[in-house]
Amino acid sequence: MTPQITVNEQANPARLLARRSGEPWTDDEYSSVVAALAADISVEQIAEELQRTPGAVRGALRLLTPPALGLRGAAAENWLREQLTSSTGYDWRASRRAHSNGTYWTPSADDVLVDGWRRSTPLGELAATVGATELHTHRRLVQLHLSHSVLDTVNRLGCTPGGDLEARYLVARDEYRSAVWVLTIDGLVDQYGTVSDHVSVHSSRGSAAMTLERLTNTHRFTATARRLSLPAARWRLVGRGLDTAAYGLGHPDTSGEIPAHRAA
Structure with a gap:
């Protein structure tokens, strides 16, 4: 179905081109940005293709560089282009994950979680496999509708004694008993x-x-x-x-x- 165009969008072509402005970025979109940069495509062209604003694309580029470098704008773009055209095999997903404190999830990581839940893989092992904390892993399990709560997660997969998740589990367990x-x-x-x-x-x-x-x-x-x-x-x-x-x-x-x- 073709999206309806509002009067405001008709009066503002730039807004029409950026219909996805404000929506969460997906792993596929980041992959498209990376591929376009490696092919020496301009930020403006990338924005038009993704229906984003050039400013949003430049903001995404910052998240694909190591946080320690503090790169923004043109500096982030130039650094990324250099990395992506070299033969080093730059891991942009590691940088994206670092910017989000370990909460960036890729389709392959989600597949690991789905399989781990089905097999009842211990949570500590599962978290280590996807490179996240137990707490972040639990939250993603809930987002994927595999777990309903911290009680579901820990009862099925366990958790590390003394960790952040165990503290939440103990509170939730007492909450459940008093419900x-x-x-x-x-x-x-x-x-x-x-x-x-x-x-x-x-x-x-x-x-x-x-x-x-x-x-x-x-x-x-x-x-x-x-x-x-x-x-x-x-x-x-x-x-x-x-x-x-x-x-x-x-x-x-x-x-x-x-x-x-x-x-x-």
Whole structure:
């Protein structure tokens, strides 16, 4: 689908050419910049091809040089061109990672994390393989939707005793143990055929799940016995503790529905 062009963009061709301005840079884009520099293509041409501004491209060039050099603007561009046209095999990804304190992730590193999660590779080993800290590795596992929380990560992969991640794990574990679980059901039918909303608080996820199962069975039995025509009843199970936003519980919030029932 061709993106729609706004009136402001029609009046400003430069803005139209830089439609991706402000979006996060991907590894593929950095690779394109590197290849273009090695081919002696100008920054302006690179910006046009990537739909970025020349200033954004120059900012990206700075991130591809070693932080210790403190290079910016034309100095960063010239240094990079020299490195990329030499035979040294300059590792620009190492510089990009250094600028981000170890949080820059490449597709190949993500593949390592996915495989490591599947194989339950110890976290310390996995972090060393991708060249990141255990904490950064855990955060990337969450971003990749492999782990839900620090509890998931450590329970599956372990962590180094005394490290930053273990401290977060211990807090999250205590948070999980002190959490309460709130079950809500909209459109529930009780044994008397009354339709109402349900709210209950439980000391554990297991207790809440058992209550949900019991109420679901009652809902279905009553609807069938009384030949009721009902829309789907919707339920949600939420875990909450003292600082869930900071550390997360071992399970995400879950929701679902009890299918609609039609009288025979």
